[in-house]
Amino acid sequence: MKEPEQQPQDDSGHYLALCGGIGGAKLALGLSHQLKNRLTVAVNTGDDFQHFGLYISPDIDTVIYTLAGKNNKELGWGLENESWNFHNAMKKLGQESWFQLGDRDLATHITRTQLLDDGKTLTEATHFLSKKFCIPSNIIPMSDSPVRTMIGLKGSGFIPFQHYFLREKCQPEVDRFKFEGAELASPSPDFVSILNNPQLKGIFICPSNPFVSIDPILSIPGLREKIKAHPAPTIAVTPIIGGQSVKGPTTKMMQELGMEQSALTIAQNYADLIDGFVLDEQDANLKCDIQKLGLQVKLAQSLMQSLDDRINLARSCLDFSRSLMPTNSVSQ
């Protein structure tokens, strides 16, 4: 049955990226440019919520819009060329306005909600939308079951992620997280398949917030162990450059959790799971400390401002991954 591969192995291997929203999606776009249909992006759905009766999946939408090249570059979220007439009409009706739904974006939410109401899974709905946006890579939810990221406020209870992130604008002090429903959730079917696919040559943890974007994915029973045990190299890309998160509350959370605001902390966080760590050139001084964790380190220009930056970082990640591949499975 097994014919020898005609193509060089580098062109046939499949890759998996674990991804949150905006920061992670930038690398996912670079990887998608390089890998096309040989990339699966498993996306955090811990931020998903119901709003105005619609099922909203913020990170999946960000990944779809970004990989389609249709993300709003000015706002940093949502769709390009967006209008807000629905949003303003809802405000006039006295509806909550902390989550801004653009007129074009709404088509995504209504279509997804309709597909789910018709009995489709979140995987199927995501696949449908991805295809309509002409995305060659396979974007999948981490799970078809509900897992909800809850933010524990210092001296207080938990609030849902979107309330913390948008309604409270990340102001409250955070001291713990939980992922409701995770213990009963399974990875989505394509997530299981890709991890079982012998063509899987590398796993990337995108530069997303580890606490609220990647940990929800890893909270699904069995996934952490499966990734850890996988023969393909697992590489995390730092979301911290020069002690600052490029976007979002990562370093604010690190401070509140009593952690050093440094790429080293991120590397420590993933140390038992990964083989390699992509560190920004600015943070070269941390290289030795990260190597001491037993990790290979690649220095790269990890701030992604242009499309070229995204593609270049993706290339660095792929080169790094290939260099870490067990020798018996490397073609050259």
Next chain:
Amino acid sequence: MKEPEQQPQDDSGHYLALCGGIGGAKLALGLSHQLKNRLTVAVNTGDDFQHFGLYISPDIDTVIYTLAGKNNKELGWGLENESWNFHNAMKKLGQESWFQLGDRDLATHITRTQLLDDGKTLTEATHFLSKKFCIPSNIIPMSDSPVRTMIGLKGSGFIPFQHYFLREKCQPEVDRFKFEGAELASPSPDFVSILNNPQLKGIFICPSNPFVSIDPILSIPGLREKIKAHPAPTIAVTPIIGGQSVKGPTTKMMQELGMEQSALTIAQNYADLIDGFVLDEQDANLKCDIQKLGLQVKLAQSLMQSLDDRINLARSCLDFSRSLMPTNSVSQ
């Protein structure tokens, strides 16, 4: 307990209008200008349907938007200053595009759907929306139960009203109607209250399509009998001028049903229910024939092009109604 009324009775009496969409809403607007909170508009909900998971109530929306002065005058339906970015995004996702949902209009549908999903009745949802649109009159659905107008096509089966009206653009030949669910439906609570209210001084049947706008209302068990037996005068306003319907497929349907395309046919249709008929001045030649049906006839300029036309026709209707009121209940 009962103090004598301080106001003249004309200012304290309440009026009820039965109404479909666009044509009927024009008179309802005129009546609302005159009567403010002394008007209840009971609206056809036979056209209501679910679209993209949203509960859409086309005639209620038309009446709300018209009475709020926010209807789209160019299109003749929907909201003014509308944009279509959601609609176009849905088309790109391959969704059905025969029912155009404007970006601003969508706020109405999403809010209504949410209220219904939260367990509110259609009456409560309509009340909420009417208040947000600052409408002084009481707009109510004919029923809180589902009644669905089905159009019987000649030599074929039934299709839902919206499919006939928008998807098929009223092209197929019609030979019968049914109102699914009517036999199990009750009038909405405010509809019952207003009919039992001793202050109800007049009932108007707006110039709407009798077959698909007014008959669905009258199909609700008990309503026809209650209106017929009511001591207040019931007056129908012709939707036909010079043998033509001002808007919509009324005369096309009359032709297909083998009826004469004339205001006389409309008067005959309502003859057992009404006391008076408002006939357009153009059709003065029909006055005697309508009187022979046992009806009082008022000639009026019934084509409503301007707001003044709407108000003037409303005034004529109110004067006519007062003139038909049983003498023992008239104050002057």
